[in-house]
Structure formats: C-alpha cells, structure tokens
Amino acid sequence: MNEHRGATGTRTAQAPARLPVRPYEPEAARVAQHAPPPLSVSDGGGRSVLEGAFGLLGAVERAGEAGLTRLAAECGLPKTTAYRLLEQMVELGAVERSRRGYRVGPRLFRLGQGWQPHPGLRTAARAPARRLARITGATVGINVLREGQTLVLDWTVGETPAALGPLLDRVAWPWFTAAGKVLVAAAHPRLPPGPVPASWRQECEEIRTRGVAFDREELMAGVCCLAVPLHGPSGVHLASLSVVTDPAHSLERLVGVAEQTARMISAALRGR
Structure with a gap:
C-alpha cells in the first residue's frame, strides 16, 4: 500500500490503482503477462507474421470456435505469439473472443461475403x-470452383421444399456437385483434385457435348440439380448457374430456361 502526504502533512494510505479487467479466457490472460511486444509487418519479418495470422484465421475457420492452446498448436506457433496475433485481429474485427476462445469476426465475414471472381x-x-427462381419455383445458385471445392456465392430461394433446407446453410461443397462438374469438365486436360470415379471420363465428355451437368440425388437425398456455365468477358467459364429442385420436377425441362438465363448473365458480363 502506498502513502502520500495530504495538505496537513499527515500520512494517509492510498489504495493501489485497479487495472481494468478484460474478458479474456483465463489461459489467454496468463499468456498475456509474458507476451512479447506487438508484431509488425514492417519489421523485416512481415512474411512470417502474415503467414502466422492467416494460419490462425484458417484454424479458427476450421474449428468454428477454439481456445488459444489448440489454435497455437495447430499452427505451430508459441502461445505468446498466437495470443498477440489473435488479439491484434480482435481489434481489427477479423476474429472475436467467445466463451470457448476465438471465432471468426464480423469484419472477416463481411469481406468474405463480398468476394467474387x-x-x-x-x-x-x-x-x-x-x-429464373420466380418462373420455375426452383432455387438458383451462382457458384465458383476454388481449391477443389464448389463455393456458392449467392442463393436465390424459390419454392424450396423442406429437403433443401440444409443445402442453403452451406457455402462450400465437394467439386463433384453439378455446379462444380460443369466447370471441371471445361478445364480439360486438367483433372479434378482427389480420386476420380471410373465413370467420370464418360460423364465429362457428355457435359462438354451438352454444356450442362446433372446431379440426381447423388450428393444429397431428395435434392436434384442441373448446372450450366457462365462465361466471362474473355469467354472462359467464369462461374456456373445451378438450378436446384426436388425429384418430383424434371431437370430436363429446366435446361432450356437455365441456358437462356446463363446467356443473359454472360452477355451482361461482356458489357452487352
């Protein structure tokens, strides 16, 4: 306890200053006492700092929500370094603290939602x-192929049956969805990543010939899909348009209107 003299010269006791308590998880609070100074991308070690930050972001994304120990171990970083990087990203909104540790933050979500090829x-x-969704009653997706996955940029929901509910909650699917297959088929002679089914060679040729790919409950029971390519300004397959419905509807009857819609979108991309 500290002392100080008042105006009368008498000694009075002064209570120690109380530091504000931040809602860190207990482990993170202990690590913070021994953490090094904040890292900077301009101190000559910028590359390693960025790699560490993006590694942590990837670990947070995969886990959904995780504590400091798990994230540091998965990225091969010291706890103190992982803590400093995570806390800097908290201040930037890239991640946020939670009861179980850290999770993806709102700023990163907004940035990710704005990405497009x-x-x-x-x-x-x-x-x-x-x-297209209005006249067919089907659910329409705009998709791209990245890192061996089909990524859904946008859903336009039609008269969606209950079986399609889980579909709308996911934005990443394996490449062998109809939306991914129509793009992989156009990437000849490159093959898709991972094991290739024995039937793929024949299916790939059919997709190239017709310009349309199908999925008849192959990926999810009760869900059928067709997909056609969208062409960018240079004519390359930039993305795909998918039309998702249930087995009660004929995919073949939806091909013509899907192709017409794809031509409209591709023309707009070419500035026509």
Missing part, C-alpha cells in the same frame, strides 16, 4: 437469377 458477377446475375 469478377467484379460484375453478382450484379449481372441478380435480376436473371430472381426471374
């Missing part, structure tokens, strides 16, 4: 996709 894709697809 061409700056005009979402705008070009919005009205045609809504029209």
